[in-house]
C-alpha cells in the first residue's frame with residue numbers, strides 16, 4: 001500500500017498531507033467544494049518527521065493543512081474548517097444543524113473509526129503471524145451498536161441532517177469507507193448501506209478516492 005500525504009499552497013485554499021483513509025477524508029471535501037489547492041506528497045515515514053513538517057503538525061502525522069497563516073492538524077477539524085470557510089451549502093445554515101454536523105463528525109471518529117481501524121490492522125496490515133482474530137471479532141461486534149444508530153437515523157431522512165448532503169454526510173461516509181476497504185458486510189444495516197453507496201456515487205468522492 002502506498003501512503004503519500006500532501007501539503008497544499010495556493011492563494012485561496014491550501015491543504016495538506018494525506019494518509020490512508022484520513023487523507024481521503026480531506027481530499028473528498030476539497031473535491032466536493034471545488035477548491036483550488038496544492039497537494040504536497042509526503043510519506044508517513046521520514047517525510048512527516050522532518051523539522052519543517054513537525055512545525056506544521058507536531059504529531060508527525062498526516063494529513064495537515066496550510067491555508068494562509070493557518071496551519072491545522074486532525075482530518076475532521078480540517079474538514080469542518082474547510083466546510084465552514086469554503087464549503088457553501090456543505091456547511092449547514094442554522095446553528096442547530098452546524099452543531100449536529102460537528103456531533104456526527106465527532107461520532108464518526110469516536111464510535112466507528114477505532115473499530116474499523118482494529119479490523120484493518122488485524123486483518124490486512126499486520127504480518128499474518130501478528131494478526132489477532134479475536135480483536136477483529138470484538139471490533140465487528142462493537143460496530144453493531146453505532147451502525148444501528150446510523151441505520152435508525154436514516155429511516156426518517158435521506159441525509160444525516162435531513163434532505164441535503166452536508167459536511168456531516170461527507171465526514172461520516174469518509175470514515176465508514178474503511179468498512180468497504182476491509183470488506184465488512186453492511187447488509188444488516190440496509191439504510192446505512194444505501195446512504196453510504198449514494199455518498200460514494202457523488203463524483204467528487206469518486207475523484208478523491210481514485211487518486212493513488
Ligand SMILES: N[C@@H](CCC(=O)N[C@@H](CS)C(=O)NCC(=O)O)C(=O)O
Pocket residue numbers: 018019020021022023044045048060061062063073074075076
Ligand atoms: N487523528 C488523526 C490521525 C492521523 C494519522 O494517524 N495519520 C497516519 C496515517 S493514516 C499517520 O500519519 N501515521 C504516521 C505516524 O503515526 O507516524 C487524523 O485524523 O488526522
